[in-house]
Structures are given as C-alpha cells and as structure tokens.
Amino acid sequence: MVSIWMTFFVVTYLFIVGYLGFRGYKGTKSATDYMLGGRKVHPYVMAMSYGATFISTSAIIGFGGAAAVFGMSLLWLPFLNIFLGIFIAFWLFGGRTRRMGLRLDAHTFPELLGRRFQSRFIQGTAAVIIFMFIPMYASAVLTGAAKYLAHQFEIHYSTALFIFAVIIALYVVMGGIKGVMYTDALQATVMLVGLSALLFLTYHRLGGITHAHQLLTDMADKVPPTLAARGHQGWTSMPKFGTPLWWVAISTITMGVGIGVLAQPQLAVRYMTVKSGRELNRAIPIGGVFILFTAGVAYIAGALSNVFFDQTAGKISIAMAQGDVEQIIPMYLQQATPEWFNVLFMLTLMSAAMSTLSSQFHIMGTSLGRDLVEESLNIRKKGHGVLATRFGVLAGILVSVYLSYIIDIRFGKTGTAVVARGTSIFFGLCAGAFLPIYIGALWSRGITKTGAIAGMLAGALSSLFWMVFVLEKSSTALLLCGKFFGTRSLAISMVEGKEVFASTGPVIWAFVDPILISLPIAILATVLASLFTKKFEVKHIDFCMEKTGVRHG
Amino acid sequence: MLGIEDPWVVAPYLLCIASTLLCLAWGILKWNKEDPETEMDKQIQHWAEEENQVESEL
Structure with missing residues (x-):
C-alpha cells in the first residue's frame, strides 16, 4: 500500500532534485563548466558527491547482505574506504591530479592520462574501456533501483525503469557535472541521515554497542555446517585463513573494492573540480564522516541483523531470506524499524542509486x-x-536502460546474474587498466609512452581474462568458460564427479580477486617496456611535475 | 573488547573510527592551509578562469 506520506516525501524530494538540476543547467556555460563544474566546486559538494557516487545501492543492499553472511570481518572494507579511499586519495592523489589536470588543461580522467603520456591512443582506449564496461555497472544499479521502486509503488518494472531513467537523464544531459554534483550533495545528505538513523535504531534495539556485539559473538554455534565447512567461525570472527570464505572476504570484497576505488575514473575526475588544495583538505573530514556513517553502518547493521532474526524468529539472516542475500537488508528494515523509517530509507536507497547513476551517465558522455x-x-x-x-x-x-530492460525480459535469472557482476567487473577492470599508469603519471618520471600503453593493455586484458575464465563467481555467471572449456572456471576440475579447486599453499585460485593478478602484471609490463623505449623530453616531464612553467608538446 | 573477541575484527572496527578522526583532525589542522602552489600554478589557474569566462560569453 502506497501511503500518502510516502508520495508526499518522494514528490518533494524529486522537486528539490529538479530544482538543483535546473541550477546546474543555469550555471553551465562552457565545456569546463559541463565537465569540471568550472573548477570551482565547493568542498562540501565535492566530498559528498564523491561519497555518494562511490556508495551505490549495491553497497547498502548487496554488501549489507554480504555482511549478514560473513559478519563483521567485512569492516576491513570501510576502513580501507575511509583511509585509502578518502584520506590518501584526497591528500596524495587529489592534490597532484588537480594541479596536473590544470596544467595540462585536462577535462576528463582519460584526457589527463592521454596528455600526461602524450598519447591519443591512451585517451581513446581508456574512453572505450569506460564506455564499453560502465553500462553493465550502471545497469546493475538501475535494475536494482527499478525493482525496488516497482515493489514500493506497486507499478510495473519497465514503468519504474523508464521514469527513473528519464528523471536522471534530464538533469545529467542538461546540467552537466554541476547538475550531477549539486543533486549528489543533496542525495548524500539524505543517505547520511538515513543510515545514521539505522545505526542508532539497530544498537538501541539490541541493547547498546557492547551488548549487541556480545549477542552476535554468542551466536557462533549457529553457523550453518555448509558455511563452517568453507571457513566461517562466527559473525565476530575472521573466516579461517586460506579458506574460500577468507579469500572472498579479503581479496574480492576488501582488496578488490578497497584498492580499486583509487582508479575509478568517475571519482578521480572529482579532484579536478575544486579550486585549490585547500578545498581538498576541507573535503577530507566531510568524506571521512560520510563513508563511516554509510558504508560502515551498512556492514554493522547487516551483521547484527542475525541477532534480531535469531531473537524474533529463531533463524539467522540468510535462512530468513531463504538464501537470497539481497533480501536480508530490506527484510530487516521492514521488521525491525518503525513505519516512518521505511519512508526515509526508501529515499536513502533512491538517493544512493540516483547519485551513482548520474555520475556513471556523465562519464559515459564525456x-x-x-x-x-x-x-x-x-x-x-x-x-x-x-x-x-x-x-x-x-x-x-x-545503452544502460536497454541492458536493464532486455536482460530482465529476455534472459531472466541468467541475465540478472551477469548484470549483478557489473560492479565488480568494472572495479576490477579499472584497477588493472588504470591504477599502475595513474600512479606512474602522478609520481614517476621514467614511464615512457610505450610503457604506459603496455601497462594499460596488460592490466585490462589480464583482468578480463581472470574474470571471464578463472574467478569462480564471475566465470560461472558469464558462462563463457563453460562454453569453451566445459568447466565453470579453469581453476576448478572434476575428479570422480566432484569439483576440486586448484590451490597453491593457502592460495585457492578460483577465489583470488583479479586485482591481485592484474596489478603485478600491469606494473611489470609498464616497467619492462619503459626500460627499452624512448623517454619523454625533460621539458614535458618538468612541466607535468610542476618544475617549470613552460608547456611542451 | 566491545563484545568482540577476535582482535582481527576489533581492529577494523576501531580503525574505522580512528581513520575518521584522522580525517577530522586533518581537516581542522589544514582548514586554511594553501596548496604548495608555485606562482606559475596560480597564473595557469588565472588563465583557465579567463578562458572559461571567454567561452561562457561566446
């Protein structure tokens, strides 16, 4: 039943979003305005936009649900998000990216790399990687949001998809990055309020911080045998070292996303939208608090949902959701929180989806x-x-809307499984293709044009190969490995009718995240190719690295 | 500690809070600190703003 209050708040929210989008449109007069907000964006807007772009519905629903399965060991990820994704990113990467972007008159992340390495090929290839693979990531977010809205407002999925896409399209196409970032700041504020309230409600309901954690610790004997066999030792313990669950928690969830965030082009471009390093310094505390009270809360609430369901139904979360991880957080909210909070949380999820999608659409366009x-x-x-x-x-x-529409209609559950991998595929690909050469662009004087091209291609291809043919979760969903080799992963073989996972010591290859494979390969390719190819002229490097004021080439 | 026995799980819980406090302290201490910008960077910034202004008027 759609309540009058829900309708009122949603209409008011959309009206404010429309107004902010219009303000972005009125303030956009040039290419620099459209792509970088005129390089004069307020630090609050920049930090909240960065955070809201990073934290999508999948971070709240998907990772919150994963925390209900894995427990609080996943808190290593929000720690990396705050320390690496905000503090190190804004302080070390942000300042250099902003100054180099200004010197090279770069308006986009691919343009920054292209001009730093004086290569249109790098700029074009980076653009192709982004435009080819980000629609899958966007489609994952769009599909989730449309399904949620269709359920909430009792409308058809395709209607919800169409309305949602049109609203975002209007303010992104017309308002450019200003429209995106102004609305992001509003949406991030809604997310901050909604998730902070969830943290308070969860701890309050379970008797306070220490008591809630103790109740979760005491549930260790309720771990299902299937999870215990894969390394689960309770919801306040790390999975057993070297087991499949340990590899998924540490390599895929923590390192894949925690390190991969540094090379996300739609986030890196945010550094170039502020006027000076002072604005970046001011954005650091805002971003840190935002991530703690959004990502951190989703994981804590997800893990503690086990206590709530155990007390009320005598079951753990994953059993309550009948094995569907993505149903855990919605079920928990429905049963554990008051009616008014459901309206606030619906706006929170709408905000999370819209803020991520608007930045994805904008970077596809640029x-x-x-x-x-x-x-x-x-x-x-x-x-x-x-x-x-x-x-x-x-x-x-x-492209994104078509993907979301056709995959649900034509391919059903198989298609949905492929799209659900969109987020991790894009993160893995960007980390392999961009992170080594991005770091090299900012700090190394020795990387050559050929070295940068070799590193980018080696990183992208090795990352793609690993995701399509080795990483169990994605190779199973993408089906290509099964089609070519008759097994769902090259690291899994059948022995006497049973699956055997290839391993070397504690390393189980089918669970190793592509970032741990593609990063060393990309770094090696970059260094080797740079050793034997022509160096850049010192003048160009000096200009990029702020040693001289003369632009060269 | 805090109802969590495994130190490898207590650690990220406390590190999340500690790193947020680090961000807050950094923001307060560096609130008015200017970039280590060269005069040339300021000049480039000025040119970029002028260029943007001209493009806007066109």
Whole structure:
C-alpha cells in the first residue's frame, strides 16, 4: 500500500532534485563548466558527491547482505574506504591530479592520462574501456533501483525503469557535472541521515554497542555446517585463513573494492573540480564522516541483523531470506524499524542509486563525446561546445536502460546474474587498466609512452581474462568458460564427479580477486617496456611535475 | 573488547573510527592551509578562469 506520506516525501524530494538540476543547467556555460563544474566546486559538494557516487545501492543492499553472511570481518572494507579511499586519495592523489589536470588543461580522467603520456591512443582506449564496461555497472544499479521502486509503488518494472531513467537523464544531459554534483550533495545528505538513523535504531534495539556485539559473538554455534565447512567461525570472527570464505572476504570484497576505488575514473575526475588544495583538505573530514556513517553502518547493521532474526524468529539472516542475500537488508528494515523509517530509507536507497547513476551517465558522455569523438578521433565542430558530450550522455543512458530492460525480459535469472557482476567487473577492470599508469603519471618520471600503453593493455586484458575464465563467481555467471572449456572456471576440475579447486599453499585460485593478478602484471609490463623505449623530453616531464612553467608538446 | 573477541575484527572496527578522526583532525589542522602552489600554478589557474569566462560569453 502506497501511503500518502510516502508520495508526499518522494514528490518533494524529486522537486528539490529538479530544482538543483535546473541550477546546474543555469550555471553551465562552457565545456569546463559541463565537465569540471568550472573548477570551482565547493568542498562540501565535492566530498559528498564523491561519497555518494562511490556508495551505490549495491553497497547498502548487496554488501549489507554480504555482511549478514560473513559478519563483521567485512569492516576491513570501510576502513580501507575511509583511509585509502578518502584520506590518501584526497591528500596524495587529489592534490597532484588537480594541479596536473590544470596544467595540462585536462577535462576528463582519460584526457589527463592521454596528455600526461602524450598519447591519443591512451585517451581513446581508456574512453572505450569506460564506455564499453560502465553500462553493465550502471545497469546493475538501475535494475536494482527499478525493482525496488516497482515493489514500493506497486507499478510495473519497465514503468519504474523508464521514469527513473528519464528523471536522471534530464538533469545529467542538461546540467552537466554541476547538475550531477549539486543533486549528489543533496542525495548524500539524505543517505547520511538515513543510515545514521539505522545505526542508532539497530544498537538501541539490541541493547547498546557492547551488548549487541556480545549477542552476535554468542551466536557462533549457529553457523550453518555448509558455511563452517568453507571457513566461517562466527559473525565476530575472521573466516579461517586460506579458506574460500577468507579469500572472498579479503581479496574480492576488501582488496578488490578497497584498492580499486583509487582508479575509478568517475571519482578521480572529482579532484579536478575544486579550486585549490585547500578545498581538498576541507573535503577530507566531510568524506571521512560520510563513508563511516554509510558504508560502515551498512556492514554493522547487516551483521547484527542475525541477532534480531535469531531473537524474533529463531533463524539467522540468510535462512530468513531463504538464501537470497539481497533480501536480508530490506527484510530487516521492514521488521525491525518503525513505519516512518521505511519512508526515509526508501529515499536513502533512491538517493544512493540516483547519485551513482548520474555520475556513471556523465562519464559515459564525456568518454564518448569528449575523449573519443573530439580528442582521439579529432572530430569537432566550432561553436558546438558540449554537444558531442551531451549526445554521449544520452547514448550511455539508452545503452544502460536497454541492458536493464532486455536482460530482465529476455534472459531472466541468467541475465540478472551477469548484470549483478557489473560492479565488480568494472572495479576490477579499472584497477588493472588504470591504477599502475595513474600512479606512474602522478609520481614517476621514467614511464615512457610505450610503457604506459603496455601497462594499460596488460592490466585490462589480464583482468578480463581472470574474470571471464578463472574467478569462480564471475566465470560461472558469464558462462563463457563453460562454453569453451566445459568447466565453470579453469581453476576448478572434476575428479570422480566432484569439483576440486586448484590451490597453491593457502592460495585457492578460483577465489583470488583479479586485482591481485592484474596489478603485478600491469606494473611489470609498464616497467619492462619503459626500460627499452624512448623517454619523454625533460621539458614535458618538468612541466607535468610542476618544475617549470613552460608547456611542451 | 566491545563484545568482540577476535582482535582481527576489533581492529577494523576501531580503525574505522580512528581513520575518521584522522580525517577530522586533518581537516581542522589544514582548514586554511594553501596548496604548495608555485606562482606559475596560480597564473595557469588565472588563465583557465579567463578562458572559461571567454567561452561562457561566446
């Protein structure tokens, strides 16, 4: 039943989003405005936009549900998110990226890499990687949001999908990054309020912090035998070292996302939107608090949902949700929180989805319009400003919506499983392709153009290979490994009708995240190729590294 | 500690809070600290703003 209050709050929320999008549109007069907010964005807006873009519905529903299964050992991820994803990212990466971007007059992340390494190929390839793979990530978020809204408002999935996409399209196409970041700041504020309330309600209901944790610790004997066999030792203990659950918790969830965030192009471009390093310093505390009270809360509430369900139904969370991880958080909210909170949390989830999607659509547009068409292919018309980028945004939205629509209609559960891997595939791919050369671009004087190209291609290809043919979770969903080799992963073989996982010491290869494979390969390729190829002129490096004021090349 | 026995799980719980406090302290201490920008960077920033202004007027 759709309550009048729910309708009132949603309409009010959308009205404010529309107003902020319109303000973005009115303030957008140039390409720099459309892509970088005129390089004058307020630190609160920048930090909240960065956080809201990073924390999507899958971080709340998906990872919150995962925390209900794994327990509080997943808190290593929000720690990395705060320390690496905010503090180190803004302090070390942010300052250098902003200054180098300004010196090279770069408007996008691929353009920064392309101009630093004086290579249109790098800019074009980075744009192709983004435009080809981010629709899958966007589709994962869009599908989840549309299903949730369809359920809440009792409307058809395709209607919810269409309405949701049109609302976001309007303010992204017209308002550019200003429209995106203004609305992000509002949406992040809603998320902060909603998730902080969830933290308070959860601890309050379970008798306080220490008591709630103790109750969860005392449930260790209720771990199902199937999970215990895979390494589960209770919800306040780490999984047993070297077991499948340990590898998933540490390599895939913690390192894959925790380190991968540094190379997300839609996040890195945020550093270039502020006026000076002072703004970045001011954004650090805002970002840190935001991540603690969003990502941190989702994991704590997810883990503690086991105590609530044990007390009320005598079951653990995953049993209550009948094995569907993504149902745990919605079920917990429905049963454990008051009616008014469900309205607030619906706005929280809408905000999480809209803020992530708007940035994804925007970067699809800049990748296609600016990086590929205008810069790499050198097709531009005088006086057309950001027309190509606006068409790029529109194309990106259409591809994502089509994916979300057709996959649900045509491929059912198989398609949904593929799309659900969209987030991790994009994170893994960006980490392999961009992280080594991004770090090299900012700090190394010795990387050559050939070295950067070799590193990017080696990282992207090794990451893709690992996800398609080895990493059990994605290779099973993508089906290609089964089609070519008759097994769901090259690291799994059948012995006497039973699956045997290939391992070396404590390493079980089918559970090792691609970031642990592609990063060393990309670094090695970059270093080796740079040793034997032509160096950049000292003038260019000096200019990029702020040693001189003369732009060269 | 805090109702959690495994130190490997207590650690990230406390580290989340500690790293947030680090972010807050950093923001307070560096609130008015300017970038280690060269004069040239300020000049480039100025040119970029002028260029943006011209493009806006066009």
